[in-house]
Amino acid sequence: MKVTTIVSVSALATAALGSTFEPADFNVTKALIANGIDVAAIPELAGLVERSSLSACSIACTTLKIAFGNDSVLSEGTAAYENFTSSYWSAQQNSVDPYCIFKPSNALQVSTVVLLSRLTQCPFAVKGGHAAFAGGSSIEGGITIALEKLNEIKLSSDKKIASIGPGNRWASVYPALEQYGLEVIGGRIASVGVSGLTLGGGISHFANAYGWACDNVDSFEVVTASGIIVTASATSFSDLYWALRGGGNNFGIVTKFNMRTFVQGPMWGGQRAHVESEFDKIYTAYYNIAKDAANDTKQAQIVSFALQGGSKIAAEDLEYSDPTPWPPIFDEWKAIPAIVDGTVIANLSTMVQTLGAGTPDGIQETYWDRTFKLDRDLMKSFIDTFYEMLPAISDAADILPVLSFQAITVPAMESMQQNGGNALGLDPKKGPIFIANLAIMWSNVADNTRIMSFSNSLYESLVAIAGEKGLNNDYIYMNYASPYQDVISSYGPASKQRLEKIAGIYDPTGVFQKLQPGYFKLEGAPYGAFPA
Numbered sequence: 001m002k003v004t005t006i007v008s009v010s011a012l013a014t015a016a017l018g019s020t021f022e023p024a025d026f027n028v029t030k031a032l033i034a035n036g037i038d039v040a041a042i043p044e045l046a047g048l049v050e051r052s053s054l055s056a057c058s059i060a061c062t063t064l065k066i067a068f069g070n071d072s073v074l075s076e077g078t079a080a081y082e083n084f085t086s087s088y089w090s091a092q093q094n095s096v097d098p099y100c101i102f103k104p105s106n107a108l109q110v111s112t113v114v115l116l117s118r119l120t121q122c123p124f125a126v127k128g129g130h131a132a133f134a135g136g137s138s139i140e141g142g143i144t145i146a147l148e149k150l151n152e153i154k155l156s157s158d159k160k161i162a163s164i165g166p167g168n169r170w171a172s173v174y175p176a177l178e179q180y181g182l183e184v185i186g187g188r189i190a191s192v193g194v195s196g197l198t199l200g201g202g203i204s205h206f207a208n209a210y211g212w213a214c215d216n217v218d219s220f221e222v223v224t225a226s227g228i229i230v231t232a233s234a235t236s237f238s239d240l241y242w243a244l245r246g247g248g249n250n251f252g253i254v255t256k257f258n259m260r261t262f263v264q265g266p267m268w269g270g271q272r273a274h275v276e277s278e279f280d281k282i283y284t285a286y287y288n289i290a291k292d293a294a295n296d297t298k299q300a301q302i303v304s305f306a307l308q309g310g311s312k313i314a315a316e317d318l319e320y321s322d323p324t325p326w327p328p329i330f331d332e333w334k335a336i337p338a339i340v341d342g343t344v345i346a347n348l349s350t351m352v353q354t355l356g357a358g359t360p361d362g363i364q365e366t367y368w369d370r371t372f373k374l375d376r377d378l379m380k381s382f383i384d385t386f387y388e389m390l391p392a393i394s395d396a397a398d399i400l401p402v403l404s405f406q407a408i409t410v411p412a413m414e415s416m417q418q419n420g421g422n423a424l425g426l427d428p429k430k431g432p433i434f435i436a437n438l439a440i441m442w443s444n445v446a447d448n449t450r451i452m453s454f455s456n457s458l459y460e461s462l463v464a465i466a467g468e469k470g471l472n473n474d475y476i477y478m479n480y481a482s483p484y485q486d487v488i489s490s491y492g493p494a495s496k497q498r499l500e501k502i503a504g505i506y507d508p509t510g511v512f513q514k515l516q517p518g519y520f521k522l523e524g525a526p527y528g529a530f531p532a
């Protein structure tokens with residue numbers, strides 16, 4: 001079977017760029033031919049009439065094998081396929097069986113798989129790996145596109161921009177930059193993917209000084225619905241650039257994140273833990289420092305409440321971007337006796353390994369979140385409610401339920417406004433707010449239903465409590481949301497309408513809505529409302 005040689009990406013991009021991004025008479029077959037796929041030479045494609053989804057995916061996966069080699073496609077029943085589908089972070093995602101897994105080697109191959117999905121109507125998902133729920137980055141019966149071969153990490157000659165392939169995890173990004181005394185704004189746990197974290201927002205230890213990861217992307221190389229590869233920045237395709245800063249997987253498949261670097265050496269931080277008698281002091285310290293974040297934007301803090309082995313414990317992660325143990329901003333924390341103190345001076349690459357130690361792969365997981373106005377008494381009510389409701393599930397095998405608070409401070413919100421702002425709809429004048437994030441892990445599938453019901457009930461209780469106090473805030477952080485939450489609507493009507501308009505320009509037929517159904521879509525939650 002012959003496949004014509006691949007035309008250059010730039011030729012493709014310029015050829016297809018007209019006055020409208022994708023003309024109404026856009027011809028997918030022609031675009032595939034321009035990508036070097038000789039459609040007529042592949043009988044399965046040439047004979048494509050019936051579009052039942054089973055044969056659609058068989059045709060699409062076969063075509064990928066013919067075009068890019070058997071090694072680039074993993075098929076059901078092979079050891080490599082089984083290994084792949086059992087290597088997600090959450091067990092729920094491991095339970096999904098795609099028709100095939102495609103591992104593209106370059107952006108043009110990503111473009112081709114999008115076009116093949118359009119032609120055959122075989123649905124797809126893109127995998128980094130850490131979304132908690134089934135279908136977040138996997139797809140039953142479709143094509144899971146794994147970007148692991150796109151793992152470049154390259155500094156520009158002036159060292160101001162790091163071009164980072166979407167297949168990277170933070171574990172490999174930080175060491176590569178530290179040898180130059182540099183970092184980029186990214187995740188706090190080694191194993192998490194660069195892509196999903198950045199496209200949903202991206203909270204780092206440096207948020208108070210620099211904003212979120214998405215705000216520190218200088219440009220995105222992205223494959224759009226018509227297979228065109230563009231580089232979106234504040235000055236070029238600026239609407240698409242804005243949409244990718246928080247819009248998730250709704251606008252294209254990112255094939256390169258060009259991130260601004262900053263000078264950063266070793267820092268101070270780590271996790272401390274405390275017994276229940278210190279709880280009042282703990283949420284008070286958290287609240288005071290989050291409220292006064294402008295006093296010192298080198299600091300970051302997360303506080304978590306958990307039930308571990310039947311005991312209530314609290315743990316905080318404190319970070320300071322200078323190698324200074326106990327800077328004065330953390331005086332209140334320092335005064336609270338700890339049963340564990342893991343604070344050290346270390347490079348970020350070491351910190352992300354330590355923090356990641358408590359988050360193993362392959363068990364049942366659920367994440368839920370919502371933001372609220374930053375309020376000390378509200379935090380106390382949330383902690384009390386969490387522990388009051390927990391007995392309903394606390395006997396589940398290997399359960400670890402955690403309620404965490406992460407402030408979105410006023411300085412962080414101000415930094416989000418750089419280069420045209422992001423899509424999250426956050427107004428510094430309405431800050432500070434905090435994310436309440438419920439995260440539960442457990443081992444027995446038989447407990448899934450009651451744990452999901454518990455999570456939904458707790459979530460509704462928190463919203464009701466905040467409602468009584470007038471402290472609700474609509475924004476839901478995509479990267480911690482459950483599949484029952486309508487994240488994009490939570491950005492507010494202005495942001496949502498603008499996102500829809502931009503999707504209308506770059507993806508007029510809704511490829512990333514319909515053919516890539518997993519994760520948070522413009523029209524709502526991936527699973528719809530929680531079943532009554």
Ligand SMILES: Cc1cc2nc3c(=O)[nH]c(=O)nc-3n(C[C@H](O)[C@H](O)[C@H](O)COP(=O)(O)OP(=O)(O)OC[C@H]3O[C@@H](n4cnc5c(N)ncnc54)[C@H](O)[C@@H]3O)c2cc1C
Nearest residue numbers: 126128129130131137166188193195196197203254479519
């Ligand atoms: C242990 C743990 C620690 C975490 N720490 C942090 C943290 O410090 N800060 C923070 O903000 N969040 C954090 N998160 C949340 C994290 O940001 C989300 O889980 C995020 O979805 C992970 O991205 P991923 O690429 O690994 O996962 P995936 O599940 O692969 O991706 C999430 C979504 O993005 C899509 N996607 C992936 N790659 C691309 C691409 N190239 N183009 C378009 N769409 C793509 C996927 O299809 C999927 O829908 C953490 C989560 C866990 C479980």
Ligand SMILES: *[C@@H]1O[C@H](CO)[C@@H](O)[C@H](O)[C@H]1NC(C)=O
Nearest residue numbers: 025026027028029030031033
């Ligand atoms: C799309 O392009 C192909 C290849 O050039 C052509 O055979 C086909 O007729 C075109 N389809 C339409 C609807 O124009």
Ligand SMILES: *[C@@H]1O[C@H](CO)[C@@H](O)[C@H](O)[C@H]1NC(C)=O
Nearest residue numbers: 062065066068069070071075
């Ligand atoms: C690819 O796999 C097909 C079907 O399993 C086989 O017929 C073909 O020979 C393989 N091609 C190569 C180059 O190994």
Ligand SMILES: *[C@@H]1O[C@H](CO)[C@@H](O)[C@H](O)[C@H]1NC(C)=O
Nearest residue numbers: 079080081082083084087088
């Ligand atoms: C199995 O998957 C792991 C993790 O993704 C990978 O490191 C390993 O190389 C894979 N092994 C095989 C045999 O494919």
Ligand SMILES: *[C@@H]1O[C@H](CO)[C@@H](O)[C@H](O)[C@H]1NC(C)=O
Nearest residue numbers: 178179180266345346347350
């Ligand atoms: C941090 O990384 C740099 C560059 O690799 C190294 O020289 C230095 O020793 C590291 N510092 C610490 C505290 O680990």
Ligand SMILES: *[C@@H]1O[C@H](CO)[C@@H](O)[C@H](O)[C@H]1NC(C)=O
Nearest residue numbers: 288289290292295328329330
């Ligand atoms: C922030 O600075 C103000 C003014 O100096 C001070 O009153 C307040 O206590 C500081 N907050 C913290 C948490 O250090």
